[in-house]
Amino acid sequence: MNLLLISLLIGLIIIIVVFFKLKKKNQDNTQDNKKVNKTNLGFDFMYKICVFGGSKVGKKSIISKFADNQFSEAPINLKKTKNKIVCLNNGKKAMLTFDHGNEDDITQSYVRSGEALLIVIDPTFKIAQLNALVKIAQKIVSKKININNNEKNNQNNSNCNIVIGILINKQDIITNPPQLIISEAQEIANDNNYYFNLVSAKTGKDIIETMEAIANKIFQNKQNKQNKQNKQ
Numbered sequence: 001m002n003l004l005l006i007s008l009l010i011g012l013i014i015i016i017v018v019f020f021k022l023k024k025k026n027q028d029n030t031q032d033n034k035k036v037n038k039t040n041l042g043f044d045f046m047y048k049i050c051v052f053g054g055s056k057v058g059k060k061s062i063i064s065k066f067a068d069n070q071f072s073e074a075p076i077n078l079k080k081t082k083n084k085i086v087c088l089n090n091g092k093k094a095m096l097t098f099d100h101g102n103e104d105d106i107t108q109s110y111v112r113s114g115e116a117l118l119i120v121i122d123p124t125f126k127i128a129q130l131n132a133l134v135k136i137a138q139k140i141v142s143k144k145i146n147i148n149n150n151e152k153n154n155q156n157n158s159n160c161n162i163v164i165g166i167l168i169n170k171q172d173i174i175t176n177p178p179q180l181i182i183s184e185a186q187e188i189a190n191d192n193n194y195y196f197n198l199v200s201a202k203t204g205k206d207i208i209e210t211m212e213a214i215a216n217k218i219f220q221n222k223q224n225k226q227n228k229q230n231k232q
Contacts, residue, residue: 041095042085042093043085043093043094043095044092044093044094045088045092045093045094045095045219046094046095046097047094047095047096047097047115047116047215047218048096048097048098048099048113048114048115048116049096049097049098049099049114049115049116049117049118049211049214050098050099050100050101050114050116050117050118051063051098051099051100051101051118051120052100052101052102052117052118052119052120052133052137053102053119053120053121053133054102054120054121054122054125054129054133055102057120057121057122057125057169057170058120058122058169058170058201059100059101059120059169060076060077060100061076061169061201061202062120062167062169062199062201062207063082063098063100064076064082064201065201065204065207066082066084066207066208066211067082067083067084067098068082069204071201071202071204082097082098083095083096083097083098084096084211086208086211086212086215087212088212088215088216088219089216090219092219094215094218094219096211096214096215099114114162115161115162115163115218115221115222116162116163116164116165116214116217116218117137117140117141117162117163117164117165118164118165118166118167118214119133119134119137119164119165119166119167120167120169121133121166121167121168121169121181121185122168122169122170122173123168123170123173123174123175123178123179123181123182124179124181125181126181127180127181127184130166130181130184130185130188131188134166134188134192137164138192141162141164161221161222161225162221163195163214163217163218163221164192164194164195165189165194165195165196165197165210165214166185166188166189166194166195166196167196167197167198167199167210168181168182168185168197168198168199169199169200169201170200170201170202171198171199171200171203171205171206172200172202172203172205174198182198195210195213195214195217197209197210197213
């Protein structure tokens with residue numbers, strides 16, 4: 001009876017070991033297939049960019065202009081996720097996907113899988129409004145650091161793995177001399193090591209250049225993080 005029980009236990013152990021080996025092999029194959037599929041689709045990396053800001057500043061227009069080269073004065077309803085491939089400085093290609101929302105939509109879950117967070121305003125914005133958006137972004141990103149990397153809260157983006165940028169849309173309506181918000185926004189970006197640019201969804205000015213720059217900053221951040229981990 002004891003021998004039978006021991007035999008059954010040994011057989012059960014063997015079955016469990018084989019099961020977990022096969023499961024691990026399937027997981028490895030899945031990861032390999034994902035890498036192969038990306039290559040077959042024409043890109044090497046996939047980056048998610050979260051775009052948020054005030055109402056009617058042109059968040060969806062920027063995405064639509066970049067992804068489809070389309071612009072409309074009428075409100076845009078983005079029913080499908082927009083994406084587009086860009087070339088990185090190293091010759092690799094990255095697929096950029098987008099999510100968008102107003103300041104009331106920005107939450108931890110909103111940026112959880114994102115590699116970049118772009119704050120969009122226009123020349124009519126007040127500095128107090130921009131400061132409020134920046135504080136929201138800093139708070140969310142600080143939580144993201146704690147959750148993903150177990151690092152201390154740090155509002156400065158220099159040690160953060162997520163790229164933050166400030167875009168002033170509607171560059172075509174900037175006055176001469178420029179509105180004060182432009183210099184104020186650039187100063188905030190410089191002080192926090194954020195990306196900054198003036199763009200126009202209407203004319204397309206610097207839309208592609210901005211997204212390419214963001215993609216390269218994402219890639220560089222990931223490389224820096226990997227190099228840091230390798231040294232530890």
